[in-house]
Amino acid sequence: MLTCKQFLQELNDYLDPNTDPDMKRRLEAHVTECPNCFVIVDTTKKTLEIYKGVEPQTIPEDVKTRLWRALERKMAARKCAQG
Amino acid sequence: MSLVPSTTAPDVFDESALVAKARAGDAQAFTELVNRYERKIYRLAKHITQNDEDAEDVLQEAFLKAYEHLDSFHGNSKFYTWIVRIAVNEALMKLRKRRGDRTVPLDEPVDTGEEMVAREIAVWEDNPEQRYSREEIQQILDRAIESLKPDFRTVFILRDIEEMSTEETAETLGISVPAVKSRLLRARLALREKLTRQFKRKGEDAFAYL
Numbered sequence: 189m190l191t192c193k194q195f196l197q198e199l200n201d202y203l204d205p206n207t208d209p210d211m212k213r214r215l216e217a218h219v220t221e222c223p224n225c226f227v228i229v230d231t232t233k234k235t236l237e238i239y240k241g242v243e244p245q246t247i248p249e250d251v252k253t254r255l256w257r258a259l260e261r262k263m264a265a266r267k268c269a270q271g
Numbered sequence: 272m273s274l275v276p277s278t279t280a281p282d283v284f285d286e287s288a289l290v291a292k293a294r295a296g297d298a299q300a301f302t303e304l305v306n307r308y309e310r311k312i313y314r315l316a317k318h319i320t321q322n323d324e325d326a327e328d329v330l331q332e333a334f335l336k337a338y339e340h341l342d343s344f345h346g347n348s349k350f351y352t353w354i355v356r357i358a359v360n361e362a363l364m365k366l367r368k369r370r371g372d373r374t375v376p377l378d379e380p381v382d383t384g385e386e387m388v389a390r391e392i393a394v395w396e397d398n399p400e401q402r403y404s405r406e407e408i409q410q411i412l413d414r415a416i417e418s419l420k421p422d423f424r425t426v427f428i429l430r431d432i433e434e435m436s437t438e439e440t441a442e443t444l445g446i447s448v449p450a451v452k453s454r455l456l457r458a459r460l461a462l463r464e465k466l467t468r469q470f471k472r473k474g475e476d477a478f479a480y481l
């Protein structure tokens with residue numbers, strides 16, 4: 189059986205759905221036997237879920253205004269160049 | 272707040288038509304593309320640079336450059352991946368400049384994932400995202416990212432937030448695939464540790480050297 193240290197080295201593979209089934213089985217064997225690594229896996233998964241679940245916030249109004257001004261200038265310049 | 276994956280990914284067909292129009296000089300079409308992605312690009316820029324002023328510059332530069340170089344976008348990758356690459360390059364340039372000024376703290380201690388360290392082995396309370404306000408969650412997540420070294424947080428942002436592949440991330444950052452993997456592991460473990468301190472169930476205080 190893998191040690192905890194070895195298991196943690198392969199944690200990414202364990203979380204990756206495309207990892208080869210043989211490797212997966214060896215990793216799975218460790219998690220079912222080891223309560224500590226079980227908790228680490230569980231809380232790492234939750235960490236990723238919570239980050240993926242957050243929608244980006246809206247941009248501050250003044251930042252947005254300056255972005256659009258810059259873009260408009262650029263677009264106008266292109267129009268002029270093309271005649 | 273829900274944990275459903277981001278639904279901002281628009282219809283691909285719809286998008287390639289939009290990109291084609293933008294390339295043909297349709298300002299309206301380009302405007303639509305900016306509207307779709309400005310929030311994500313701004314978040315990315317802020318996460319990498321950790322500086323409001325730099326993030327704003329990156330946002331502007333990324334879309335201005337994209338507009339200027341639309342001709343060189345051939346549509347074999349997604350428009351979003353392309354604009355993310357431009358933004359990441361701009362953001363890294365800002366970061367390097369600041370590192371030069373030494374305003375970015377260098378080498379904060381980080382969980383390496385390679386040594387035996389004391390790790391929190393606490394179970395989380397159920398649905399932490401329902402126990403805190405949206406703003407509180409946002410702040411907790413942002414602070415945790417901010418505490419990572421730039422090399423680690425950049426890999427985490429591209430792989431786990433922007434959902435780029437390992438190969439795309441390696442190419443974008445100009446580093447090897449193994450480097451992406453090891454930085455991602457360290458970043459994930461460090462963030463897990465930080466969020467555990469925040470979200471663990473009351474009375475759970477177990478540590479283990481793993």
Ligand SMILES: [Zn+2]
Nearest residue numbers: 192222224225
């Ligand atoms: Zn273990």
